[in-house]
Amino acid sequence: MPKNRRKGGKSGLGRIENEQGVKMDSGTLSLEQIEERFLVSRRNGFLIACSDVKLDRCWSPFEEIAEQLTKNVENRLIRQKIVELNGDHDIPEDKLGQLCLHKILTFLTSGYIWMDGEEKVPQSIPRCLAVPLTRVSDALGLKPILSYSSMILANWQLQDPNEPFDFRNLNAMYQTPGGDGAEWFILTHVIIEQRFAPAIEALVDAMRCSSEGREDDVGLVKALNIIPGVLKEMIKTFKQIKNGVNPEQFYDELRIFYTGWGNGKAPLPDGLVYEGVDEDRPKSMKGGSAAQSTTLQILDAALGITHEGEQKEFLSEMRDYMLREHRDFCTYISRHSNIKRYVERTKDNEVRKAYNSCINAVRDFRGYHMMKVNEYIRKPASRKDRNKHVEGIKDCGTGSTPYLEFLHQVKQDTDMSKV
Numbered sequence: 001m002p003k004n005r006r007k008g009g010k011s012g013l014g015r016i017e018n019e020q021g022v023k024m025d026s027g028t029l030s031l032e033q034i035e036e037r038f039l040v041s042r043r044n045g046f047l048i049a050c051s052d053v054k055l056d057r058c059w060s061p062f063e064e065i066a067e068q069l070t071k072n073v074e075n076r077l078i079r080q081k082i083v084e085l086n087g088d089h090d091i092p093e094d095k096l097g098q099l100c101l102h103k104i105l106t107f108l109t110s111g112y113i114w115m116d117g118e119e120k121v122p123q124s125i126p127r128c129l130a131v132p133l134t135r136v137s138d139a140l141g142l143k144p145i146l147s148y149s150s151m152i153l154a155n156w157q158l159q160d161p162n163e164p165f166d167f168r169n170l171n172a173m174y175q176t177p178g179g180d181g182a183e184w185f186i187l188t189h190v191i192i193e194q195r196f197a198p199a200i201e202a203l204v205d206a207m208r209c210s211s212e213g214r215e216d217d218v219g220l221v222k223a224l225n226i227i228p229g230v231l232k233e234m235i236k237t238f239k240q241i242k243n244g245v246n247p248e249q250f251y252d253e254l255r256i257f258y259t260g261w262g263n264g265k266a267p268l269p270d271g272l273v274y275e276g277v278d279e280d281r282p283k284s285m286k287g288g289s290a291a292q293s294t295t296l297q298i299l300d301a302a303l304g305i306t307h308e309g310e311q312k313e314f315l316s317e318m319r320d321y322m323l324r325e326h327r328d329f330c331t332y333i334s335r336h337s338n339i340k341r342y343v344e345r346t347k348d349n350e351v352r353k354a355y356n357s358c359i360n361a362v363r364d365f366r367g368y369h370m371m372k373v374n375e376y377i378r379k380p381a382s383r384k385d386r387n388k389h390v391e392g393i394k395d396c397g398t399g400s401t402p403y404l405e406f407l408h409q410v411k412q413d414t415d416m417s418k419v
């Protein structure tokens with residue numbers, strides 16, 4: 001759970017402080033302030049543009065190994081190359097530099113650990129990797145493992161900034177082994193994130209129109225009506241996943257590199273030792289999952305879609321794997337959205353209709369997502385000739401949920417939110 005503390009304040013919309021003690025005002029921030037404070041943009045949503053960032057030359061040896069990750073895994077030289085590195089350098093002071101470094105070090109960690117699938121998995125990562133990775137993760141409020149922010153949000157590059165934001169014009173900067181499918185998988189998520197961008201302004205507008213004293217029904221309907229179109233665009237991109245990654249390739253080759261460690265799960269039931277960190281006590285980490293995307297969590301928070309029990313717990317835990325600013329944005333929206341309460345009280349049918357269309361659209365996205373999970377995990381996992389070196393994640397997601405039951409419940413919760 002984000003470690004936010006409430007501070008006094010009137011009408012329940014008082015100030016809160018984030019985990020670093022930075023004040024987050026009552027829900028009256030302008031869109032520009034929101035963009036600046038929470039690292040979001042109307043243009044690209046939660047994506048972070050950092051393809052032009054140049055790290056200090058001391059990190060070049062790390063970059064070179066990460067750029068050739070597939071080759072270094074295939075020729076089994078990655079571990080040897082990593083242990084020879086010197087990690088005793090200051091981490092960058094700026095956020096984008098830190099994110100780039102986190103990305104490089106977490107891709108390296110993934111290759112280092114999962115080089116042989118579940119066979120012969122090392123119990124630790126060396127100090128030269130563990131120490132800078134821990135420092136940079138702490139600075140960003142991220143976990144020291146390959147997660148959504150580094151793998152997706154900060155891992156894209158436009159070939160031509162004047163051309164459309166689509167598969168043809170994008171590259172992933174780093175990728176796990178798994179051939180072209182690995183890059184396509186990343187880009188599918190990148191483009192889905194970008195298609196979400198218009199929802200940010202729409203949700204902020206809808207919150208303003210439904211705030212106490214404002215009660216602007218026409219504005220609220222107009223803002224809410226943007227959301228179903230956004231979700232349709234996200235599904236449209238999701239449909240293209242099959243053009244570049246097939247389910248067997250995803251299951252057999254790719255998924256293992258997004259896997260976490262610890263929490264009693266083989267092959268690292270006690271977790272991973274980050275040498276030189278925390279007296280070498282092993283740490284448990286959830287693997288990378290789009291459950292760490294802020295998109296659906298923001299929709300839930302703004303529209304008042306709630307989850308209970310294990311679903312709630314897992315989704316809040318996933319916020320710990322988001323960038324600190326994105327986590328704070330979730331808290332800000334949860335605390336200040338009055339949309340659902342307003343819709344429950346209104347007598348205006350158009351408002352209710354617009355709200356329910358948003359809920360249906362979120363449910364449909366979750367329904368489509370379940371279909372894809374079935375196609376990309378459940379079916380390939382039941383093949384006799386499946387890769388038997390990835391059995392630990394056969395029956396669960398990389399985020400470690402028993403996914404079918406979990407996703408079904410999350411979808412059901414969405415449906416139940418209709419007014």
Ligand code: HEM
Pocket residue numbers: 188189192238241288289290291292293295296297366369372373376377396397398399400401402403406407410
């Ligand atoms: C073939 C592609 C995909 C597969 C196999 C997949 C698999 C999964 C699994 C197994 C979970 C359960 C949590 C876990 O244990 O990791 C999950 C959750 C989730 N996934 Fe995906 N996923 C895929 C693509 C996407 C995409 C493109 C998005 C869009 C952002 C997405 C968004 C989510 C969200 C938001 C959750 C949390 C549950 C929710 O809020 O509905 N996934 N995914």
